[in-house]
Amino acid sequence: MQLVESGGGLVQAGDSLRLSCTGSGTAFSSYVMGWFRQAPGKEREFVEALSQSGLNTFYGDSAKGRFTISRDNAKNTVDLQMSSLKPEDTAVYYCAVRRTGGVFSSAREYDYWGQGTQVTVSL
Numbered sequence: 001m002q003l004v005e006s007g008g009g010l011v012q013a014g015d016s017l018r019l020s021c022t023g024s025g026t027a028f029s030s031y032v033m034g035w036f037r038q039a040p041g042k043e044r045e046f047v048e049a050l051s052q053s054g055l056n057t058f059y060g061d062s063a064k065g066r067f068t069i070s071r072d073n074a075k076n077t078v079d080l081q082m083s084s085l086k087p088e089d090t091a092v093y094y095c096a097v098r099r100t101g102g103v104f105s106s107a108r109e110y111d112y113w114g115q116g117t118q119v120t121v122s123l
Contacts, residue, residue: 001112003023003095003107011085015121018112019080021095021114029073032098036107037062037091037119044094046105050078051053058103062089092116 007019019035022096034049048069057069066085071078078095096110104110 001027001031001097003097003112003114005093005095005114008093008119010120010122011087013121013123015085016081016083017085017119019082019095019117019119021078021080023076023078023095023097025076028076030099032101032103033069033071033078034096034098034103034110035067035078036094036096036110037089037092038116039088039091039108042091044107045091046107047093048080049098049103049105051103052101056103058105060105063103073120078091082119087121087123090120098113 001026005021035047036042036044048063049058049070068081094116095114097112098110
């Protein structure tokens, strides 16, 4: 399974940004998909995750009310729509796959990772 993130960039506080992650393979629809982020000098932080069907979402504290995860199993993609961005949202954002069931917030529960995409939010 290979994951490729895109959509990162430099934005101003209050702006919106949409990240996308494309996965390879034919079993994409059977995987739990998650987004994490890591700021310099900090641990990897859970952002949001979505069940295989797309019906169950699990939010990290940073995502509540501002970020929305979605997936298109026909296209092997999972997106993260971010709004009202703040400078503290600055981080490398990673897409991750969990091959078995259950939506978890711990990075160690995920099996495959993308290379990450940088999001920088300026004042």
